[in-house]
Amino acid sequence: MQRRVASGSSEQWVQCQKCKKILFKPDFERALRVCIHCGHHHRLRARERIAITLDPDTFVEQDAELRSDDPLRFPDYPDKLMRAQQTTGEFEAVITGTGKLGGSEVVIGVMDFAFMGGSMGSVVGEKIMRCFLRGADEYLPVILFCASGGARMQEGMLSLMQMAKTTAGVEKLQRAGLPYLAVFTDPTMAGVLASFASLADVIIAEPGALVGFAGQRVAAQASSGKPPTNFQTAEFQTEHGMVDLIVPRAQIRPTLLYLLEMFGGAG
Amino acid sequence: MQRRVASGSSEQWVQCQKCKKILFKPDFERALRVCIHCGHHHRLRARERIAITLDPDTFVEQDAELRSDDPLRFPDYPDKLMRAQQTTGEFEAVITGTGKLGGSEVVIGVMDFAFMGGSMGSVVGEKIMRCFLRGADEYLPVILFCASGGARMQEGMLSLMQMAKTTAGVEKLQRAGLPYLAVFTDPTMAGVLASFASLADVIIAEPGALVGFAGQRVAAQASSGKPPTNFQTAEFQTEHGMVDLIVPRAQIRPTLLYLLEMFGGAG
């Protein structure tokens, strides 16, 4: 678990986004971008997550050829997509494929918040759907790391339908009796939380991750009382029965291994 | 529905137990013992309930030969049983059998609060269990009118086990795909509410019936806040999602008919 996260920057010092303390970058990377002072889990890019999760060099990407269209001719959508592709080096907000975890084959999908806020349009929905279908067809467990602001506005109703479509995928995998584990990373919101994300057999969350349905301001406006201070954190969701366990980043891989072992064989 | 309830008393006037108004007895009986002033539903005896529920002269009692034993040699239990039998004219706190409702055969069980507070010991549990098994075996819907203070203390653990036993009955009937309708009458409490009663496909309650888990004093003691004024009424339970619909006594038979029609055939 102490493998180094790939990094493009050459600076030697970084600042923690939460406690603002200055951190020595090699240490920070070795700690998987968890602040050693305050424990803040900084966001990871999708391929960084894959690197620290799967057995080394076992990831085989799937469905990388899918590209977003602009079905509604929505203002600036093609530009936004192009900019996202340029800044992230990815073609979409989720990277999916297969790989090995402790020697066993799994289907994995990792959302990338850096790509248009991890929003779910037709391509994200299709790729996630294919994860579930691949799991059901090839008799493999499915592991999804969620990081998303919700459905992608720019594809209108088509994005909304991805909520149903991905839920259909969960249903198919469930019916096939295979395990589905979800990891909520910062942030896991709205249309993603309200579809496939919440339906996993076991839900793990990273400490402090933002997890919720509506934006904080909308939630506060719609309520009489003041939201609690930990509102919409992973901790809040755990208190409210929506998360099975909060696991620090370095322990996520061993926890996934344990769960897959438990669900894999007869007792 | 305007059939007359059998009555042993010859007095012409009765007093409403709730609003204390004086009622002309023949009118009171014609109103199925619902006060015309305040709507209070006075308790009915089991055979009275059967008479106003089933098609006339179709009830065939079953398992009437079952009698309570005194397995724990519990203080005064045989005396209590004997007194209950003498005052009620019944041998146990539930009357079960088959009959017709709108021409269709049903299994019916009606609890009698007058018999030791409708408490559930081995005989009550066995008779209710047989209702479910008869329903599953003979492919008949099951209708249960509940009226009970809970498990029968005098049979100790054996009474406790009746909660599980009757629940097993519900499970068998469910698996057979047959309808189970429950009617909560005053009172439906504790071990009966916390077993077969709460597991019906549709739950009807009479207006104002006491429906709850623990005694009111215990509930209040165990809580920080004051119980609401309608605490543990049928209305409270409906607000809290535990009752499908509150139905005045005269409408219960037509409601049961409608529900059985809905559940009886394909759409």
Place this chain on the structure above:
Amino acid sequence: MTIFDFEKPINELESAIQELRQLSAEKGLDRSREIAELETQRERLLKQIFAHLRPWDKVLLARHPKRPYTMDYIRLMCEQFVELHGDRLGFDDPAIVGGLAKLGGYKLVVVGQQKGRDLKERQKRNFAMAKPEGYRKAMRLFQLAEKFRLPVLTLVDTPAADPGVESESRGISEAIARSMLTMFQLTVPTVAVVIGEGGSGGAIALAVANRVLMLEHAIYSVIPPEGCAAIIWRDASRAPEAADALQLTADDALRLGLIDMVISEPLGAAHRDPQTTALSLRSAILQQFHELSALTPEQLYQHRHERFRRMGTFLSTP
């Protein structure tokens, strides 16, 4: 009654007709010729206006305070209906109603969001913004339908699921997700109709059906146009432009292949003639159930899955 800009001239004519009628009745004068003339004028005006509705007009019509709501349609369409309450988990959400209905020979489970007509009912119904318990009640009824092999009809009319702190704390996201999951599990015929506002997750939670229909002036959207405008232009007042961009009308949904049928509303929209609207709705629904009755339980399950499997528009690079 709220009068929208594009409805103003119609409403003025309608007031004039009303006055003339009253005058005739009170004074015994025959003003039938003038009335007939005004009515022709009204008809022409309605046709003119409704031929050129913009998406934002549809948003306003879908939210129209006189628009028929779920219980109105149930009353107007169904031969019989018994409402069932509660999620059996501690709550009964008035924003979602459900029960057992008879409709043209079918026995159905009907579930729908319910708006309130007056302020008091609106608050009680939380403006049809369902809380988790609303969807959990729906799921319970879906499972009852499955058990007794009753077809399911859902009527969708919600601005959104309730976004408040209470709903968040009871798992509104989970409830929406699981409601969709439950609808995918069913093996009975299911039909959903968006009758007013199809507001994002709160709407699709009840709309995972074998057939999804929309009334002519209903909308279906991933985000309210106001919210969309606030995000794009930081200006919620540009909602009409956002409504254009979002393509949220029934015709858009049909063109995008996301619904099966648009049900025409009477001239001037549903609130001008609820009876006629209910009749159209009824016959459209019966047609769907009739067609679906040819499918086996397994086929119904597969059909629903395949229906949603296809949704989405994307490219595949070689």
Place this chain on the structure above:
Amino acid sequence: MTIFDFEKPINELESAIQELRQLSAEKGLDRSREIAELETQRERLLKQIFAHLRPWDKVLLARHPKRPYTMDYIRLMCEQFVELHGDRLGFDDPAIVGGLAKLGGYKLVVVGQQKGRDLKERQKRNFAMAKPEGYRKAMRLFQLAEKFRLPVLTLVDTPAADPGVESESRGISEAIARSMLTMFQLTVPTVAVVIGEGGSGGAIALAVANRVLMLEHAIYSVIPPEGCAAIIWRDASRAPEAADALQLTADDALRLGLIDMVISEPLGAAHRDPQTTALSLRSAILQQFHELSALTPEQLYQHRHERFRRMGTFLSTP
């Protein structure tokens, strides 16, 4: 530590032994002969007292504040354990713990009521009086067990289900009933052990298993003896008599045919030697799962139903 009347002489001896030991260690004096003598005395006294425990003494032992609790046994018995939280409906009840455990080659779902050791934890755990959400978490874990074919172990230790207003308003009765129903639906092997207090509905909600065991000094009762005494004699202080009448000990349960086995506790009860108790518990549990592993899923389902079908004692008049 609460010292019960019948434990007083033992505790006095134990204090004396402790003092001597300390003295030996501090002053370097050899008091081993006296210590051995006192220990023999203690052993004899324990035997004497524990040979004549009355039901009320067992009630006190079952509630003993030093008695091992669910998490103690999980720690002492299991090779590995990961706790899972939440009912996925809005709540996580600390009065019931559950998770995935490895136990002697078995992969298990383990669920049990959890008391608190100190005041703070006791309040947090609500004295192991579970609310509806506790049973709903349990049901979710039972269904997880069914899906992945994991045997289920439950550890029962509760004075009662929570009787408060909040629990009533969220359907504590329904939750207890449905927990039993869910356990009846399972087709995996299930074993329940009453490790302390088996308090009425709150206990049986987790005890619908293929095998039900009790620790030697655990109790299982339809009503707390205090409540029973209050009803019969209007005097809660006559609880010891009520405890006699209720026949709530492990031996009673075995004699009445309601449990399958009584697991012996070390001399002086579980709290005097948690390790040894855990070992006995572990081997008893493994034996049950070993025996049950011979049954098919359908047989396990039927076996559980038949087990409870038989329960009850009554006469049948000709």
